[in-house]
Amino acid sequence: MSTPDPNPTARVPQLTFRAIVLSMILAVILAAANAYLGLFAGLTIATAIPAAVVSMGVLRLLGGGTILENNIVQTGASAGSSIAAGVIFTIPALIILGYWDDFRYSWVLAIAGLGGLLGVLFSVPLRRTMIVEDPLPFPEGKAAAEVLKAGENPGPGLKLLGFSAVLGGAFKLAAASGLRMLPDTAAGAGFFGKYLGYLGTNLSPALLGVGYIVGLNIGIVVLSGSILSWHIAIPIYHAFFLDSDPALAASIAGAGAEDAAFAIWSAKVRYLGVGAMLVGGVWTLFSLRNSLVSGIRSGIAAARKGAGHIVAETERDLPMKWMLIALVAFVVPLAFLYQAIVGQWLVSIPMTIIMIVAGFLFVSVSAYLAGLVGSSNNPVSGITIATILFASVVLMLMLGRDSPIGAVAAIMIGAVVCCAAAVGGDNLQDLKAGYIVGATPWKQQLMLMIGAFSCALIMAPVLNLLAQAYGIGAPTAEHPNPLSAPQATLMASVAKGMFGGHLPWDMIAIGGGVGAAIIAFDGWLKSRSSSFRVPVLAAAIGIYLPLELMVPIFLGGLLAWLVERRHGVVGTRDESLRDRIHRPGTLFAAGLITGEALMGIAIAIPIVASGRADVLALPEGWQFGKWVGLAVLALVAWLLYRSGTRRTLGETEPGPM
Template identity: 80%
Template sequence: MAEQGVPQLTFRAVLLAIVLAVVLSAANAYLGLFAGLTVATAIPAAVVSMGVLRLLGGGTILENNIVQTGASAGSSIAAGVIFTIPALIILGYWQDFRYAWVLAIAGLGGLLGVLFSVPLRRSMIVEQPLPFPEGKAAAEVLKAGENPGPGLRILAFSAAIGAALKAAAYSGMRLLPDTAAGAGFFGRYLGYMGTNLSPALLGVGYIVGLNIGIVVLSGSILSWHIAIPIYQLGFMDSDPALAAGVAGAGAEDIAGAIWSAKIRYLGVGAMLIGGVWTLFSLRNSLLSGVRSGIAAARAGSGGAAVPHTERDLPMKWMLVALVAFVVPLLLLYQAIVGLWHVSIPMAVIMIVAGFLFVSVSAYLAGLVGSSNNPVSGITIATILFASVVLLLLLGESGRMAVGAGGAPLGAVAAIMIGAVVCCAAAVGGDNLQDLKAGYLVGATPWKQQLMLGIGAFSCALIMAPVLNILAEAYGIGAPTAEHPNPLSAPQATLMASVAKGLFGGELPWGIIAIGAVIGAAIIAVDEMLKARGSSFRVPVLAAAIGIYLPLELMVPIFLGGLLAYLVERRHGVVGTRDEATRDRVHRPGTLFAAGLITGEALMGIGVGIAIYASKNREVLVVPERFQQDELVGLAVLAVVGWLLYRTGARARPVAGGADAGPI
């Protein structure tokens, strides 16, 4: 089509892609810090693009493809940043998010992700085609986009609901509570149950489905209904510091203290073993795919005879850009450690690890989709490897060196390496999904690759201000007197704990080891299910997220997955392996879910701006007589759930949908 003059990389498409990428990256930053998950944005962006370009006189399928390509950078850059960079705040190295540093890390990481993914396109999409389920779904949406109006209406309606309920929540007007929870002692057994009342989490659950919902909830049940009671009954007496800290506290506070100080580290162990297993299990496919991709890129560096659908960014440009990026990375690390014999190996590690893990991320995105892409596990593996190398290079004196806030410099350096690699891996996996969609609709690869680079850098420009607003309004990490209910930033807290523990900090290594054994057992179960051809799987990193996060966050995710299952049963497609059929059935519901997430997340940032500007956490709070109790909050969540189910069960399929982002 491009050879016949069909527009692709037009000014209006680029501008719309940048606007959508920036807005959706901000929304995903909030969601990721809140729940430890992000939501991919390509398909909702495609629906918005089709509607907007139609108002401007109509857009081609290739223009809409360019818009969804650039906009999809919003979720990947947000994931790479919020999974890692807040660890520098948690370590105390930064007191706020430094604009130049965040821009350098996110911008360089995102652009490296684009560069590293270019030689992988032919091997993973053309020569040895992987499924890339979300890429296929995006292509189907683009092909069926003659009437985007119904999809836009669903998206706008649910976004308004999500935004209104976030404004009414505890962090805003306090009309509605954030959670409904209760705990107590049943004999000597410590019991706890609760649910967050966030519509966004319900939407996340609908998108990831019942399988993942069951896995993450099971992980939380393991922590809260088994591990915490066991620790309270059998080990509390041997932990006088923790026992003294909860003396006289209620059951809910005791359960929370045990989880925070001890039990959540079971999830750390499970994540560590999950990251290592991911790399090991992909070793053969990864090496062959990389070799094939590089060979194909060299062979295809010729000229005009190559069809436009096979033209990537030139390999020589890739090499020049890669060499050019090494210099700022080297200066970045030198500014931290101040030792050239350490900074140079760090830069080399980053380049090698970046290419390796972008390949892993792209392969997994192609195999199982973005919803199960273990970017956090990949980053943990990077931080572990970088930490071991740094320990050898720094020696004993360097190992004990500390920077601002008493943070170990070695831990800070390892986090910096992990942050660049995490951004690159997230963008690389996303890039291959977009290139798959483009391949199916006849797009030109180099134009998509250029657009993704523009979108990634545009998102990097706004990450620091967004994070500073969220940190000022909500707090990040551990609760404080000023921020009693902070954004938990689970992956960043995990990265900080692991890096600090390796450089002289204290970690409950015994509990981490038990978590690793649990992770190995989960992997064994998943392999057995795989061998039997079961449609139900137990991805270890999803289970680890459930173990690591509070129970109340996992309950609405499970409920959303249950609603998705009920919609499938209503349409008679339970158990089908036909992804096209499943996509058509779920399009109305997934658009509604995506709207709930986007509306709540954007209003969360809006509330943060109001608090940040006024320096008053209660600037929006209504009088106490208007504030409602937990029963009202549960009723409101039930109504939202009913609307979500009704949209999925009764509405006819429309263009659009959403898919889950990396974890």
């Protein structure tokens, strides 16, 4: 009688040469595309699912690939969006502040590469906590796993995925960044006396898919946060406090209601979300303290047991000893980088310590947020603002508020933390997918390191190319219509505001109070064993981001609840039953995300090649209004619901279970 193999996964090809090469190629291409889109539109596209789809196609042409090989490819390639986000949200601020004239290769490589590597290291102890012991949804990780499963077993599931991907891609192509047949949003606003009202929704099918995957609870929480900002805070500020800010009042004088609402949100109300994130981030880390320590201890214990102890292949993280060695190796160059900026070891060493502490703190927060609402909706820019604020306070004590280098030093700390937070959240998303399909964690963690550093190698040339072609930041005579880089502009204004400028500290403080109140309310719900919870960071996301992004997420969550009601399982605590019921709908939602992401990247190619944002736009007469866009989105929502109500992937008619 043979002994069962304790590690059957070890014999399945994963970290193969062809998977590593394909992953690196995809990571570099997707990073370049996301860098342009982020500077142009202020957002990046999640690349794990598109990379998984491409991998399945390419490896099939090369003789076929295993599900774990495809998982490795999407893991490394997903660094394309996370590294791009970490870089474009922060480093262009150094151009905007006038510190750099161009993007210096060695500095960008050090910030992006080392920041990304630290993000992987900081996130390793979180895997057991957030994925195994107290699992979070990780919607895009689940979606990626569904894509990988459908690719391994073609059939009804792959057809459903393909159909919804085409649907999501077609909508993206028809939208404002492509053919411009349909608007990106449907919004309306108006003045009712001194009251300013705004209501709108993004028309993205991908956001519907994200909402379906995260569920109704999170959908309600994020929408409630946005309602607090847009239906309470903005109208109150406009009616009673606008006169106290003459500059803001002058800037919106004569503006339409929608423009006025966005101006007040951008200048004032979004900082409520920053305050809530600061309080929520500290609380989240505090509440996870036991689990984090447990994760670190389990890693140390596993390392001490040695080779004689058999550990399941699906539970092997990077060895703790090598992680500590790598941590020192990555941090030392950053200390010298900071020394080159400030020229004082008494300042550069505290900068390095701030970076390490803030890095681990906000990688934890980023991973938690990614687990709730996905990497695409993870407000890394809000996390970076919190880092810059914290770093600036410490630096002011050492350098003084009038220091000419203070804002630059704060941006440098924020840039490393931003890259680490973006990669850390993405890493946990990939590890969730790997956990579902039975992958080896340390191989995924190593692959993400390779992918992150590969992306860092090309970021400076890409940024210099874009800066020379279009300009970045404020318009100039040479570049009258530059890439606006909205997040980097915000970072520059925050850092500059701390060193000689002004920030709405009153709004940040109020936001902190709101965050504390939400924490207390959630604690009360927990004490009553309520199935409905109010995670403070999810609420902070809603406060910080535009209302239009939260509405489709809520609607997607509502569709998921309707599917559960149709099957008669509302309120069930059986997660396996819930996952089985939702698999067809989750697969359809994954296709919507995949199709929109792939099309968004495809659209970027002719835009970059031609230098024209409207290169694909159809002539006048082909544009349709927001009502048509809403009707099309409603059709997509109905199809998503119909998919979710199937008993199995092969059925065409829904029925109660």
